[in-house]
Amino acid sequence: MSYNYLYKLVLIGDSGVGKSCLLLQFTDQRFQPVHDLTIGVEFGARLIEYKKTKIRLQIWDTAGQESFRSITRSYYRGAAGAVLVYDVTRRETFNHLASWLDDALQHSSPSLQIILVGNKSDLSKRRAVNYEEGFNFAQEHGLTFLETSAKTGENVEQVIFIL
Numbered sequence: 001m002s003y004n005y006l007y008k009l010v011l012i013g014d015s016g017v018g019k020s021c022l023l024l025q026f027t028d029q030r031f032q033p034v035h036d037l038t039i040g041v042e043f044g045a046r047l048i049e050y051k052k053t054k055i056r057l058q059i060w061d062t063a064g065q066e067s068f069r070s071i072t073r074s075y076y077r078g079a080a081g082a083v084l085v086y087d088v089t090r091r092e093t094f095n096h097l098a099s100w101l102d103d104a105l106q107h108s109s110p111s112l113q114i115i116l117v118g119n120k121s122d123l124s125k126r127r128a129v130n131y132e133e134g135f136n137f138a139q140e141h142g143l144t145f146l147e148t149s150a151k152t153g154e155n156v157e158q159v160i161f162i163l
């Protein structure tokens with residue numbers, strides 16, 4: 001399909017925070033509860049139209065596991081945006097944000113747009129990180145912030161359109 005622009009986005013964050021599910025929700029508008037661990041890199045793409053311009057979004061989903069961190073340099077090459085994801089039910093994924101952010105800033109172009117996403121907002125009973133904490137982290141680091149649910153689809157579209 002023809003397009004005017006190609007926009008590369010990368011998904012980053014700890015293993016299990018829901019990156020693959022966010023990707024699936026965005027490209028296919030569906031949720032698949034059991035998802036294999038991402039091995040290496042997966043891709044998704046979607047064509048969007050903004051002010052009569054066709055933009056092909058190419059979304060890269062990497063494995064969150066430590067052992068895959070070495071591929072990050074090539075992963076960030078050419079990326080215009082990054083979605084930094086944590087899981088609102090697992091505090092350790094929030095605690096690791098600074099290290100992900102360092103990685104992203106070190107390996108990407110200075111113009112990289114980063115959005116912070118607190119995923120699994122549907123699991124309100126198991127919440128371990130509140131909205132304000134996410135919001136404050138984002139403010140401190142100059143990022144935009146959203147909470148999403150890859151399960152219900154809440155705010156998933158907004159992530160892309162904010163970037």
Ligand SMILES: Nc1nc2c(ncn2[C@@H]2O[C@H](COP(=O)(O)OP(=O)(O)OP(=O)(O)O)[C@@H](O)[C@H]2O)c(=O)[nH]1
Pocket residue numbers: 013014015016017018019020021022032033034035036037038039062063064065119120121122123148149150151152
């Ligand atoms: N309730 C709920 N569960 C979710 C949500 N997003 C993901 N999950 C579940 O969380 C688990 C991990 O999701 P993945 O998308 O595989 O996580 P990942 O970040 O891609 O993990 P890696 O591939 O290891 O980096 C799966 O069992 C999903 O079903 C969500 O928004 N709500």
